Amino acid sequence: MINVVVLGAGNVGQHLINAFIKADEVTLVQVYNRTLAHIAQFKHDTAIIDDLSALAKADVYIIAVPDQAVHKVSKAMPLVDGVVAHTSGTTPMSVLSKHNRRGIFYPLQTFSKAITPNFASVPFLLESQAASDLLVLQNLAETLSDKIYDINSEQRRQIHLSAVMVNNFVNHINYLAFNQLEKKGLPTDLLMPLMEETLHKLTYMSPYEAQTGPAKRGDEETIRQHLALLEHETDKQVYNILTKSIREHYGKKL
Amino acid sequence: MINVVVLGAGNVGQHLINAFIKADEVTLVQVYNRTLAHIAQFKHDTAIIDDLSALAKADVYIIAVPDQAVHKVSKAMPLVDGVVAHTSGTTPMSVLSKHNRRGIFYPLQTFSKAITPNFASVPFLLESQAASDLLVLQNLAETLSDKIYDINSEQRRQIHLSAVMVNNFVNHINYLAFNQLEKKGLPTDLLMPLMEETLHKLTYMSPYEAQTGPAKRGDEETIRQHLALLEHETDKQVYNILTKSIREHYGKKL
Structure with a gap:
């Protein structure tokens, strides 16, 4: 079982949250969003917070916020033991440098609120700072999709x-x-x-x-x-x- | 039953020929091509000719040749009683002016030799010089597709x-x-x-x-x-x- 926290509930975040709720091998332990009302719909499925100091323990923290906010959220997070990964196609891994265990969890797809994506066909492009953490991100991505790629930041x-x-x-x-x-x-x-x-x-x-x-x-x-x-x-x-x-x-x- | 002659056996022509052979309400009475070898494959299904003076009697003559050859083929045809139509998206109907009964029979699709199109979903854009001939072209298009549009040359x-x-x-x-x-x-x-x-x-x-x-x-x-x-x-x-x-x-x- 992999314990996950998702930070952010925009197009990508909302669909990941829903997919993790359904995934047998994942426990979604918590969802964070700046505006609590935007994640109220998940309160029966997981803990919801709008205060980063209340962040729960997890294996992986997925930061699914707009590109320009990734650095800010990463910095505002307390230091955690798990892997901290963002979902952006362009943002470098270095914006997560506060966290030693850091990586990328980028689903290559266009997401709309109204359309539930079929994650099984979505390629996940993964990267990690420490080689051992790539396996953690791979295990998580495999709960959603068969198309997992080890892709560095330049690629x-x-x-x-x-x-x-x-x-x-x-x-x-x-x-x-x-x-x-x-x-x-x-x-x-x-x-x-x-x-x-x-x-x-x-x-x-x-x-x-x-x-x-x-x-x-x-x-x-x-x-x-x-x-x-x-x-x-x-x-x-x-x-x-x-x-x-x-x-x-x-x-x-x- | 509608009697049809197809002139030309490029991407559009070949696929139309195959579709007319299969259509119950159509008799493909003849296929013309400048190079007889290119239509030899149809000799068991219809008459094949490379000489326009041997053109058979038909209700509709479909000229499916490259845009720049439509005028030449139209001019080289003998005068016929049926409706003469071309399949081009850009060529004006006036290039067929030798023939009083003239029109357009334009399937809006990209055709490749290797891929058999599903004509049922292909829009056919039709036009005719005489209003009464539009019905003839509509009847023919309806043997292949449900998507028939009455479209003038500017449209x-x-x-x-x-x-x-x-x-x-x-x-x-x-x-x-x-x-x-x-x-x-x-x-x-x-x-x-x-x-x-x-x-x-x-x-x-x-x-x-x-x-x-x-x-x-x-x-x-x-x-x-x-x-x-x-x-x-x-x-x-x-x-x-x-x-x-x-x-x-x-x-x-x-």
Whole structure:
């Protein structure tokens, strides 16, 4: 049995708390949040506190607060015997330097309040200061997922960059595409089968092989027509840079 | 029963031919291709020709050739009694002006040789010169899909632009993200659950609501770190423009 305390109840924290409550091999001994009302819903399942001096004994303390608050929470914690780990993709492990036993417990996924994640398919990227503590974090992550990776801080930053691309940038491009149709009163659900197939193709081939379209073909006329349909300067810039990037990667220079 | 001839056996043509062969309400009377060897596989299911003067009688002629060849094939066809339609997202209907009964039969999907599409979920965007011919194209599309849309040429160009974004641009961004990991010897399959969730979220909320990340939060430090990890100038430009575009749409100016 692994005893865990979760600090923070934002999108990541709330879903981890719920998952730990359900995990047979985990005892969630306590949840901390600055605002007690935000964790009142967990009071029948675990102890809840808003005062870090009342922190319970545990094997692992998971700090699941916004990136810029990790250091502050870590510093405000009393010294503890367990491993202190944060869940951020970009924050270095050094912000936890108050604690000798420190590490990273980063679930690579986008979390929303309304959607319960299937943690079994979420990759957990783990790191620890002391080699022996990696096993502690691995044991904890394995109670939620089969996809456990030993990833150092430099690798984690690379992965976070790629995660921002496939999530934040892709979502924004989907938004621009939807917006373009909505402005003309056209239904956006037209695009969903294509969006699904764009992803589905990658189970058969690499994105390099899956690339198609006017930029790859060097179809100047279609590119010119598309640019004429875009009304805002930034939309044109997005179109132009992505077209340039595709051409560079497929050997068709502008 | 609808009698159909398909002209062209590229990605779209091949999959349409296979789908029409299976459709109970369709008789595929003939397939034309410039190179007979490319349609030899269909000789047990239909007549195959490489000479447009031998074109059979049919209710609908579907020209499924590359955009820049549609006009040429249309002109080389003899005058026919049936409706002549092409499958292009960008080519105007006017390239078929030799034929009085003309239209558009555009399946909005990305097609690959290796993957058999599920036409039932593919939106068909239809247009016709004569109003009465729209019904003919609708009857034909309904043999393959429930998602039939009456879309004029200007709307079709808008939709094609959005399709290029959610397919070509999104796939290219996925490529850039994968490439970034491959260069560092990191596994790209790490990203798949996140890519799936990025899309899955859109069944619950709009892409505007689903947006997260450093650009939306105005997290300058993470943006600075990411730019430092990108080695090529064009990659930095892609990152900068998408970050700028997200900020503009969420009211956080650079």
